[in-house]
Amino acid sequence: MTLLQSALDRITPVSSDLIAQTQARLDNKTKPLGALGRLEEIAARYAAIAGNFAPETGPKVIYTFAGDHGIVEEGVSACPKEVTTQMVFNFLRGGAGVNVLARHAGAEVRVVDIGVDHEFEPAPGLHLCKVARGTRNFTKESAMTREEAIAALEVGIALADRAKAEGIAMLGTGDMGIGNTTPSSAIIAALTGCPVAEVTHRGTGIDDAALQKKIGLIEAGLALHRPDPADPVDLLAKVGGLEIGGIAGLVLGAAANRIPVVVDGFISTAGALIACELHPNVKDYVFAAHASVEIGHRRMLQRIDAEPILDLQLRLGEGTGAALAMGIIEAAVKILKEMATFAEAGVTP
Ligand SMILES: Cc1cc2ncn([C@H]3O[C@H](COP(=O)(O)O)[C@@H](O)[C@H]3O)c2cc1C
Numbered sequence: 001m002t003l004l005q006s007a008l009d010r011i012t013p014v015s016s017d018l019i020a021q022t023q024a025r026l027d028n029k030t031k032p033l034g035a036l037g038r039l040e041e042i043a044a045r046y047a048a049i050a051g052n053f054a055p056e057t058g059p060k061v062i063y064t065f066a067g068d069h070g071i072v073e074e075g076v077s078a079c080p081k082e083v084t085t086q087m088v089f090n091f092l093r094g095g096a097g098v099n100v101l102a103r104h105a106g107a108e109v110r111v112v113d114i115g116v117d118h119e120f121e122p123a124p125g126l127h128l129c130k131v132a133r134g135t136r137n138f139t140k141e142s143a144m145t146r147e148e149a150i151a152a153l154e155v156g157i158a159l160a161d162r163a164k165a166e167g168i169a170m171l172g173t174g175d176m177g178i179g180n181t182t183p184s185s186a187i188i189a190a191l192t193g194c195p196v197a198e199v200t201h202r203g204t205g206i207d208d209a210a211l212q213k214k215i216g217l218i219e220a221g222l223a224l225h226r227p228d229p230a231d232p233v234d235l236l237a238k239v240g241g242l243e244i245g246g247i248a249g250l251v252l253g254a255a256a257n258r259i260p261v262v263v264d265g266f267i268s269t270a271g272a273l274i275a276c277e278l279h280p281n282v283k284d285y286v287f288a289a290h291a292s293v294e295i296g297h298r299r300m301l302q303r304i305d306a307e308p309i310l311d312l313q314l315r316l317g318e319g320t321g322a323a324l325a326m327g328i329i330e331a332a333v334k335i336l337k338e339m340a341t342f343a344e345a346g347v348t349p
């Protein structure tokens with residue numbers, strides 16, 4: 001059996017009984033019923049995933065998957081392709097946005113080269129898992145073969161399996177890949193059948209003319225390949241990205257290993273979408289970190305029934321929003337673990 005199939009076979013729903021039992025404990029804390037708002041729902045689901053009323057929230061690891069995109073040669077990004085490689089070195093030196101925010105949150109950043117057009121030397125914090133040196137331009141040919149798409153998914157699944165063996169309590173996703181808002185928009189447009197213009201935005205900051213061109217290129221790619229929305233692997237292969245496949249695999253693997261996974265912004269949610277389309281219970285394990293500025297993000301979140309934790313107008317990716325949301329999730333779990341009950345505090349309910 002393949003790694004993908006065995007991970008799919010291990011995924012079960014998160015127990016609604018356990019969620020209700022945890023909520024009953026929260027209802028006994030010294031506060032008006034429901035007064036801690038969404039922190040309560042976050043804590044209840046987190047505890048139910050962990051199968052423990054006093055769950056661990058650490059160690060926390062953010063996997064930032066990096067890959068290049070053939071479609072960049074069409075001018076879909078405000079930045080050159082080389083930035084993907086340069087940013088990998090920045091991550092490894094600890095200087096990128098995700099490094100700063102992960103340090104603040106007490107999370108470790110691990111970078112995964114799953115598809116960068118550069119040969120990296122081994123380095124601490126870098127996983128060398130290259131499937132290909134970037135995708136192909138999907139306006140001309142399939143971005144990946146089906147085999148490459150499955151290999152990318154299995155990179156993420158294997159990392160989640162290893163994280164479980166290491167005792168990692170909470171996972172986060174991140175992305176780095178110049179051009180990757182384009183495949184992310186293509187994925188949500190193909191899945192929902194909505195107009196491409198409604199889910200395509202400025203990414204790194206393209207102007208109006210480049211945005212119109214980006215929309216036309218996605219429409220052309222979808223018309224050429226006609227990806228099957230009922231076959232998420234086909235969709236990933238035809239118009240996706242290697243890092244999006246890795247993220248999808250990590251999210252799937254997190255669900256298979258019963259680890260809560262904090263999904264970052266637009267690109268990460270495209271990966272989470274692929275995972276959720278592959279198995280209906282994956283979404284039980286997903287915490288949506290934040291609402292991205294990218295206009296297609298809300299539609300992605302609706303598709304997986306996820307409400308974003310934060311809205312800070314972020315549009316960076318890398319795992320920056322995931323790092324920040326991990327702090328909120330940890331705070332929610334501390335309420336469950338540390339806040340006094342009415343009985344303990346001698347407060348009249
Ligand atoms: C310096 C720099 C650092 C980044 N970190 C994340 N992104 C983000 O921007 C890119 C997606 O936008 P588009 O589709 O328009 O290329 C991805 O690399 C994403 O991770 C960055 C972009 C830049 C320029």
Ligand SMILES: O=C(O)c1cccnc1
Nearest residue numbers: 265266267292315316317
């Ligand atoms: O929301 C994101 O993850 C995002 C948006 C724009 C560019 N890069 C990332």
